[in-house]
Amino acid sequence: MEKLGLDPVELSQLTQLCLDNSSIPKDFYDELEVYRGLRDRYGKGVRSGLTKISSVDAFKEVDGKRVPIDGVLCYRGINVEDLVGGFIQDDRLGFEETAYLLLFGRLPDEQELDDFRSLLVRSRNLPRNFTREVIMKAPNRDLMNCLARSVLTLGSYDDAMNDVSIGNVLSQCLTLISVLPMMAVYSYHAYNHYIRGKSFYIHNPRRSLSTAENILRMLRPDKSYTKFEAQVLDLALILHMEHGGGNNSTFTTHVVTSSGTDTYSTMAAALCSLKGPKHGGANIKVMEMMDDIRHHVTDVTDEEALAAYIRKIVAKEAYDRTGLVYGIGHAVYSLSDPRARVFKGFVERLAKEKGREKEFAMYNAVAKLTPGILAENRQMYKAVCANVDFYSGFVYSLLGIPVELYTPMFAIARMVGWSAHRIEELINVDKIIRPAYVAVGTEQPYIPMDER
Numbered sequence: 155m156e157k158l159g160l161d162p163v164e165l166s167q168l169t170q171l172c173l174d175n176s177s178i179p180k181d182f183y184d185e186l187e188v189y190r191g192l193r194d195r196y197g198k199g200v201r202s203g204l205t206k207i208s209s210v211d212a213f214k215e216v217d218g219k220r221v222p223i224d225g226v227l228c229y230r231g232i233n234v235e236d237l238v239g240g241f242i243q244d245d246r247l248g249f250e251e252t253a254y255l256l257l258f259g260r261l262p263d264e265q266e267l268d269d270f271r272s273l274l275v276r277s278r279n280l281p282r283n284f285t286r287e288v289i290m291k292a293p294n295r296d297l298m299n300c301l302a303r304s305v306l307t308l309g310s311y312d313d314a315m316n317d318v319s320i321g322n323v324l325s326q327c328l329t330l331i332s333v334l335p336m337m338a339v340y341s342y343h344a345y346n347h348y349i350r351g352k353s354f355y356i357h358n359p360r361r362s363l364s365t366a367e368n369i370l371r372m373l374r375p376d377k378s379y380t381k382f383e384a385q386v387l388d389l390a391l392i393l394h395m396e397h398g399g400g401n402n403s404t405f406t407t408h409v410v411t412s413s414g415t416d417t418y419s420t421m422a423a424a425l426c427s428l429k430g431p432k433h434g435g436a437n438i439k440v441m442e443m444m445d446d447i448r449h450h451v452t453d454v455t456d457e458e459a460l461a462a463y464i465r466k467i468v469a470k471e472a473y474d475r476t477g478l479v480y481g482i483g484h485a486v487y488s489l490s491d492p493r494a495r496v497f498k499g500f501v502e503r504l505a506k507e508k509g510r511e512k513e514f515a516m517y518n519a520v521a522k523l524t525p526g527i528l529a530e531n532r533q534m535y536k537a538v539c540a541n542v543d544f545y546s547g548f549v550y551s552l553l554g555i556p557v558e559l560y561t562p563m564f565a566i567a568r569m570v571g572w573s574a575h576r577i578e579e580l581i582n583v584d585k586i587i588r589p590a591y592v593a594v595g596t597e598q599p600y601i602p603m604d605e606r
Contacts, residue, residue, distance in 0.1 A: 178594060182594055186592050186594070188592055191485065203399050203408060204582075207571070208228060211228075212225045212226075224495075225486070225539075226492060232261075237252065238393075241388075247367070249392060250364060253331065254267065256571060257324075257327075275361050277331075285356065289304055289340045290344045290348075293348045294345060294349070297338060297559060301425050301565060302425045303422075305337075309417075315418060318417075320581060323417055324573075324577060327417060328573075331570055331573060334566050335359070335365060335368060335372070336359060338562035338563070341562075342562075345558065364384070365566070366388035369387060370387060370553070382503075393542055394546070394567035395570045402427050403425075403427040403572065404424070404575050406423050406424050407424045413586055421569065428564060428565055429561060434564040434565065437481070437561070437564070439474075440481040440544055442474075443467070447473075454519070461523045464527050468528060481521075481545075482539070482541070484541045487541065488538065491541045494541055497542060501514060501552075502514055508552050513548065514548070
């Protein structure tokens with residue numbers, strides 16, 4: 155299909171005009187003290203808001219200097235490693251309990267948790283014929299776009315769509331948290347049937363099951379799953395649920411909320427942000443990169459051969475030639491990502507259970523080798539480490555979750571964090587977010603048409 159009706163020559167000419175007249179020299183950013191990505195070279199971010207929902211720490215102050223530490227992630231002041239440890243010790247799933255914590259600021263007691271679970275179950279209903287008329291219509295491999303479309307359309311069924319009172323927004327957010335797993339899995343089944351020609355089935359969620367259990371039940375033809383599989387998916391959802399106000403999709407949530415728009419528009423914008431390969435789509439890029447490494451390195455247990463190929467990736471001579479080793483490095487963390495630390499042990503156990511220990515060993519080798527290789531080739535201002543995306547795609551693969559659902563799984567979890575941040579923005583701020591940009595274009599006179 156021709157793009158916008160343009161032939162290749164026209165498109166090439168217009169593209170070159172964009173390149174000629176919109177490129178800004180990189181040294182301008184340093185000269186004018188404008189931080190690309192709103193972070194300086196050491197990873198320290200520009201302060202653009204306040205939040206009580208979560209905190210991310212990777213440094214501590216020692217004698218006036220920033221010293222890197224192992225990363226710490228807290229949900230409402232509770233270390234996420236302690237939170238997950240509590241669920242593991244008590245042998246229970248924790249998605250719903252963590253959602254309550256993020257939304258309401260404290261852990262629920264047993265009765266409050268039961269009531270909250272019941273509330274989510276009652277909210278877990280799509281409008282009549284929504285699956286057939288919205289989700290099954292125009293199926294596509296790009297499930298994130300399908301989700302954004304479905305969320306926007308869901309607003310059309312809400313008579314109070316534009317009501318931004320806290321109670322109404324909370325109700326809308328709880329509905330989205332409840333139905334997004336259904337939207338995601340059903341969108342995959344529609345794609346799998348109409349585009350790939352596979353069998354089509356729709357399983358309803360079961361009221362007595364958790365979010366993680368229902369995802370596996372709805373996804374699999376026989377509805378079956380093991381207790382440990384549900385535990386690992388539940389853990390993945392908890393670790394992806396929230397990550398401070400400054401990550402791209404959550405900042406998008408704050409920015410769009412500040413305009414006064416409705417919940418459905420806000421969450422659709424957040425979904426579109428999360429879709430990007432530099433954000434929620436990174437786990438797919440990790441899997442593709444690992445497949446590329448396996449294809450080009452004969453013996454992935456040979457660390458010298460593995461390192462040689464990673465050097466080619468960093469030098470933009472291999473894989474997608476961007477120079478990026480996906481899943482390694484983070485805007486904040488330097489020594490370690492706490493989510494990856496928590497995940498790693500479960501990944502190892504699940505890999506052994508599925509007979510894929512060799513793949514896990516390759517992941518560990520790449521995580522070990524890459525930071526040193528990056529340091530050889532680039533000017534590094536802080537250490538880099540494997541982040542949660544490095545392992546999450548592999549986990550989803552071990553769970554039999556199709557690659558098209560990797561980023562939607564992230565979205566299912568992050569909908570909770572977005573909801574908490576939207577409510578926080580509405581409660582505390584009444585100004586539209588409008589950062590400043592420095593104009594660096596050159597002046598030019600207006601030239602009449604007959605003189606151009």
